[in-house]
Amino acid sequence: MSGIAAEAVTARLGSRTVLDAVDLRVEPGELVALVGPNGAGKTTLLRVLAGELTPQSGRVVLDDAPLASYRALELARRRAVLPQATSVEFAFTAHEVVEMGRAPHIGTAGMADDAEVIAWAMDSTDCAHLAGREFRTLSGGEQGRVNLARVLAQRTSYLLLDEPTAALDLRHQELVMALAASRARAGCGVAAVVHDLNLAAAYADRVGMLFDGRLLALGSPRDVLTAERLTEVYAYAVTVLEHPTRGCPLIVPMEPLAATGALVPQPMEGPIRSVS
Amino acid sequence: MILSSLSLAALISACGKTDDPGAAKTAATTTAPVAAVTSTSLVTSTSLVATTTTAPTWPLTAPAAKLPATVTDANGASVTVTSIDRIASLQGDITEILWTLGLGDKIAVVDTTATYPDSMLKSKPNAGFFRTLSAEGLLAQKPTLALVHPGAGPAAVIDALKAAGVPVVVIPELNGTDLLEASKKIKLVGDAVGLSDHAAKLAAQVEADINSAVAEAKAAATTSPVAAYIVPRGTQVFLTGLDSPSNAIIAAAGGTSAAKLLNLKTAAALTPESLIGVQPAFLVSTFTGVAQAGGDAAFLAIAGIAETPAAKSKKLLVFDDSLIQQFGPRTGQAVRQLSAKFQG
Amino acid sequence: MAIANATAPARPLPARVEPTVRRVPAPVLLVALGVAVVVLIVASVSIGEFHVHWLDVVRVIGAHLGIGSDDSVPIAARTVVWQVRVPRTLLALTVGAGLALAGAALQGIFRNPLADPGIVGVSSGAALGAVVSIVLGVGSLGSWSTPFAAFLGALAVSILIYRFARRNGRTEVVTLILTGIALNAIVAACIGFLTTQANDQQLRSIVFWNLGSFANARWRYVAISSTLVAFGLLTLPRLARRLDLLALGEREARHLGVETDELRRAVIVIAAVVVGGCVAVSGIIAFVGLVVPHLVRLAAGPGHRLLLPASALGGAALLMLADLGARTVVAPKELPLGVVTSGFGGVFFLWLLLSVRRAQGGWG
Numbered sequence: 001m002s003g004i005a006a007e008a009v010t011a012r013l014g015s016r017t018v019l020d021a022v023d024l025r026v027e028p029g030e031l032v033a034l035v036g037p038n039g040a041g042k043t044t045l046l047r048v049l050a051g052e053l054t055p056q057s058g059r060v061v062l063d064d065a066p067l068a069s070y071r072a073l074e075l076a077r078r079r080a081v082l083p084q085a086t087s088v089e090f091a092f093t094a095h096e097v098v099e100m101g102r103a104p105h106i107g108t109a110g111m112a113d114d115a116e117v118i119a120w121a122m123d124s125t126d127c128a129h130l131a132g133r134e135f136r137t138l139s140g141g142e143q144g145r146v147n148l149a150r151v152l153a154q155r156t157s158y159l160l161l162d163e164p165t166a167a168l169d170l171r172h173q174e175l176v177m178a179l180a181a182s183r184a185r186a187g188c189g190v191a192a193v194v195h196d197l198n199l200a201a202a203y204a205d206r207v208g209m210l211f212d213g214r215l216l217a218l219g220s221p222r223d224v225l226t227a228e229r230l231t232e233v234y235a236y237a238v239t240v241l242e243h244p245t246r247g248c249p250l251i252v253p254m255e256p257l258a259a260t261g262a263l264v265p266q267p268m269e270g271p272i273r274s275v276s
Numbered sequence: 277m278i279l280s281s282l283s284l285a286a287l288i289s290a291c292g293k294t295d296d297p298g299a300a301k302t303a304a305t306t307t308a309p310v311a312a313v314t315s316t317s318l319v320t321s322t323s324l325v326a327t328t329t330t331a332p333t334w335p336l337t338a339p340a341a342k343l344p345a346t347v348t349d350a351n352g353a354s355v356t357v358t359s360i361d362r363i364a365s366l367q368g369d370i371t372e373i374l375w376t377l378g379l380g381d382k383i384a385v386v387d388t389t390a391t392y393p394d395s396m397l398k399s400k401p402n403a404g405f406f407r408t409l410s411a412e413g414l415l416a417q418k419p420t421l422a423l424v425h426p427g428a429g430p431a432a433v434i435d436a437l438k439a440a441g442v443p444v445v446v447i448p449e450l451n452g453t454d455l456l457e458a459s460k461k462i463k464l465v466g467d468a469v470g471l472s473d474h475a476a477k478l479a480a481q482v483e484a485d486i487n488s489a490v491a492e493a494k495a496a497a498t499t500s501p502v503a504a505y506i507v508p509r510g511t512q513v514f515l516t517g518l519d520s521p522s523n524a525i526i527a528a529a530g531g532t533s534a535a536k537l538l539n540l541k542t543a544a545a546l547t548p549e550s551l552i553g554v555q556p557a558f559l560v561s562t563f564t565g566v567a568q569a570g571g572d573a574a575f576l577a578i579a580g581i582a583e584t585p586a587a588k589s590k591k592l593l594v595f596d597d598s599l600i601q602q603f604g605p606r607t608g609q610a611v612r613q614l615s616a617k618f619q620g
Numbered sequence: 621m622a623i624a625n626a627t628a629p630a631r632p633l634p635a636r637v638e639p640t641v642r643r644v645p646a647p648v649l650l651v652a653l654g655v656a657v658v659v660l661i662v663a664s665v666s667i668g669e670f671h672v673h674w675l676d677v678v679r680v681i682g683a684h685l686g687i688g689s690d691d692s693v694p695i696a697a698r699t700v701v702w703q704v705r706v707p708r709t710l711l712a713l714t715v716g717a718g719l720a721l722a723g724a725a726l727q728g729i730f731r732n733p734l735a736d737p738g739i740v741g742v743s744s745g746a747a748l749g750a751v752v753s754i755v756l757g758v759g760s761l762g763s764w765s766t767p768f769a770a771f772l773g774a775l776a777v778s779i780l781i782y783r784f785a786r787r788n789g790r791t792e793v794v795t796l797i798l799t800g801i802a803l804n805a806i807v808a809a810c811i812g813f814l815t816t817q818a819n820d821q822q823l824r825s826i827v828f829w830n831l832g833s834f835a836n837a838r839w840r841y842v843a844i845s846s847t848l849v850a851f852g853l854l855t856l857p858r859l860a861r862r863l864d865l866l867a868l869g870e871r872e873a874r875h876l877g878v879e880t881d882e883l884r885r886a887v888i889v890i891a892a893v894v895v896g897g898c899v900a901v902s903g904i905i906a907f908v909g910l911v912v913p914h915l916v917r918l919a920a921g922p923g924h925r926l927l928l929p930a931s932a933l934g935g936a937a938l939l940m941l942a943d944l945g946a947r948t949v950v951a952p953k954e955l956p957l958g959v960v961t962s963g964f965g966g967v968f969f970l971w972l973l974l975s976v977r978r979a980q981g982g983w984g
Binding site for chain 3 (some may be wrong): 385403413416429436440616
């Protein structure tokens with residue numbers, strides 16, 4: 001059975017349990033969005049799926065074999081990982097960074113397509129024009145897209161993306177999520193940590209809601225992203241409307257005062273002295 | 277790295293079996309020019325410069341050398357010398373002996389340990405410190421013979437000299453405790469340049485001079501003042517050991533060396549108290565040593581020196597380096613001059 | 621609810637042209653460095669205090685290569701050329717190539733452009749190994765004993781630096797430099813202790829390790845350095861692509877199929893072999909491994925497939941030039957090579973530190 005799956009994964013960092021018996025399978029052809037408040041365990045789950053973190057119990061299975069049984073190179077040919085942020089030491093250009101995504105295919109038949117694949121990856125992420133720039137001089141959003149292009153250039157069956165839309169402007173957020181969805185249409189299994197619930201609602205085939213280390217809900221965006229659940233999980237009142245054109249839920253936060261009140265900043269005690 | 281190397285170099289010259297005038301000299305030329313110290317820089321201290329007054333016949337006039345001459349050198353190598361027209365003299369005491377023998381004009385190149393006689397050294401090319409020689413620099417002087425200290429090097433340079441057909445004769449250091457090693461050294465140098473008889477004559481002169489100087493000193497000795505031969509190293513007091521010529525000369529001149537009182541077999545850096553403990557009446561050092569300390573006043577102000585009776589009465593005797601750090605033709609003079617100061 | 625103009629489709633923005641990094645093309649750089657190396661070899665065997673006509677130089681070298689005869693050349697000139705200049709030139713060439721190569725590779729592993737074998741203490745470790753072998757008189761491997769001991773010393777220090785200076789997959793500049801200072805101090809203390817145990821002759825050798833020099837060049841040293849440096853030149857470039865990937869970070873490199881632990885071990889061991897071989901024959905020569913890779917990166921980019929061979933060529937050229945200066949500037953005396961390399965290298969290092977600080981906005 002193909003797919004990448006976490007089976008009863010429990011992970012602890014120090015004494016804190018950050019993942020508690022989580023089961024999640026990402027199948028080829030689907031985009032699974034992982035959502036949840038800060039500290040819910042989204043990134044940890046992605047790192048466990050990527051093999052960066054070995055869970056205390058449970059295991060990760062990739063295409064029917066335990067993750068631990070793969071050599072790094074075999075893994076690199078099957079799945080690509082986009083971490084939250086990647087710093088590049090030394091003055092490599094954006095093109096060179098994307099080219100690094102082709103490294104797992106050196107010495108294989110796939111090598112012949114290198115130039116084509118790199119061009120496609122950079123076009124898809126709208127960073128072809130950055131090709132000759134030094135990576136370190138790019139803005140955060142530009143760096144993010146170049147890194148995504150590098151991950152795409154790996155041409156793997158599975159993509160594990162940690163906040164691929166972070167630091168991107170609105171247009172690029174949509175573009176990147178559409179790209180992730182199109183990779184899924186093309187047969188890839190894609191898991192993405194997404195903070196923007198509307199992006200998850202619009203593009204994901206399934207949404208996994210993590211809260212306090214547990215997978216609270218997993219299913220279609222419409223089933224998972226309900227007003228009650230979101231209000232409880234995020235401790236903030238939201239309402240869910242129907243998106244006017246996309247045929248998906250639209251999550252809208254309510255006024256600040258309608259929430260519990262705990263999140264409203266209280267004035268500091270005592271007068272604030274002005275510096276004359 | 278550089279710092280640690282320098283301190284290592286200092287340590288080495290200190291740990292060597294005997295005085296290493298070369299190391300002190302090299303270090304000194306990089307810090308303060310030797311010429312900065314004049315013999316009258318401090319009224320109450322006395323600078324001793326060897327003069328030729330007691331041996332007016334030096335340098336001798338050398339007869340024609342008997343060549344080729346075959347000698348067995350300090351390393352046991354049999355070396356045949358065919359020409360002494362251009363001698364690479366790679367140790368200060370060898371250079372002084374060659375000059376005294378009357379071969380000053382045959383010296384093609386010297387090293388930085390040579391300090392005597394100044395008048396001749398001014399006109400001689402210098403190949404650097406005898407332990408860090410340059411093969412090309414030496415060969416460019418087209419030497420026909422090299423007389424070297426056992427520690428001359430790097431080894432590859434000595435090999436290159438030999439490979440280029442230059443006979444290399446290693447002269448043993450002979451700077452121990454016996455003043456008459458001076459005459460032995462003279463004979464060995466004489467053998468190497470085909471002037472055995474001539475050198476034997478000089479050796480006899482030197483031996484007689486030393487013997488009479490020692491006898492005079494003994495006769496004149498009414499007291500045996502404590503004298504400390506000091507090589508300053510930064511702010512540390514460094515004494516040479518009983519195995520060095522300086523302390524042998526002090527003893528021969530009727531003094532009691534601080535090294536003897538402290539039972540220092542080999543050279544060592546002292547804690548400030550130890551020198552105060554032996555209460556030296558005289559301090560003995562060299563031009564280079566005093567220059568390194570920053571002059572007479574600075575020398576006498578070094579912790580451990582300043583508190584001695586000698587420093588308080590400013591009894592600092594400053595010698596030409598090669599006169600007191602090694603045995604040579606002028607060793608008798610060194611004994612006489614020290615004796616005069618001790619008993620004066 | 622009013623939705624304003626939300627139906628306009630996303631359309632492509634106009635194409636932009638961004639400035640590109642300007643670099644010297646790889647073939648141009650390699651050819652230029654190659655020419656520099658050849659010119660310096662010729663200069664190094666032709667120039668010196670001892671005057672030898674260039675035709676005689678050619679005759680002597682030719683004769684030893686089996687072409688023609690050098691009977692017409694005086695023996696002193698033959699010695700100067702074949703026993704002094706040629707081994708010395710080859711020693712400077714191989715040591716320069718080795719140190720720059722090892723420096724470039726270590727910088728890749730540490731992800732830090734300041735990781736010079738001399739600065740971080742790898743060379744001192746090699747020197748300590750060499751000194752230990754001399755003082756203890758461990759000589760079971762003949763003339764290879766000292767290089768082997770130097771290798772062990774270099775390896776031990778590399779591992780220590782790696783353990784101490786790395787955090788979260790990268791080495792911070794400050795930690796790396798401070799670790800280097802600490803390790804250099806410890807090594808200096810060990811060598812200082814050994815000097816008290818050494819005899820006179822051993823002490824001379826110990827000084828030699830601390831002040832790098834080619835003055836004691838001999839053919840058998842050339843054999844040692846060229847063998848070990850050749851080993852580095854044959855192995856490290858094979859790891860070049862993987863070193864490139866490491867620039868992304870250890871985690872990212874692993875996701876791209878690099879067995880990072882194996883890579884790290886391999887590079888550290890190979891670099892220790894190369895540095896050990898270099899230090900064993902020439903003592904510590906600092907900054908070559910820092911200056912050369914940095915200049916190559918500035919000129920032609922950081923890709924290790926070019927960086928490693930170009931650094932080797934550049935290092936060879938730089939040390940031949942420095943040595944030529946060391947033996948001609950104050951001739952007939954010798955200037956310690958360390959004075960030349962540390963003098964220029966120190967200034968360069970300061971400049972590099974400042975530029976790293978500027979780039980990182982602090983002492984990251």
